[in-house]
């Protein structure tokens with residue numbers, strides 16, 4: 621019997637956008653200039669990320685409980701305000 625490993629996470633959803641595209645880009649450019657990461661929901665600079673989401677394919681996220689390794693997936697920090705608006709099963713924190 622062969623067990624097939626899922627090659628994609630279960631429960632992928634779009635990363636919600638809390639700003640207009642223009643506002644997002646303005647924020648993101650500012651963060652880039654400072655060599656800082658930006659929040660994928662609003663584009664704002666994140667200095668000390670404490671909350672994170674699993675992202676995949678550049679625009680989707682999947683539940684925090686899923687610790688498998690997928691191609692095209694990476695962890696991104698989210699802003700402390702935005703994380704409150706995200707479904708809590710998608711957010712994890714690191715002390």
Ligand SMILES: [Zn+2]
Pocket residue numbers: 659660661662663664698699701702
């Ligand atoms: Zn944000």
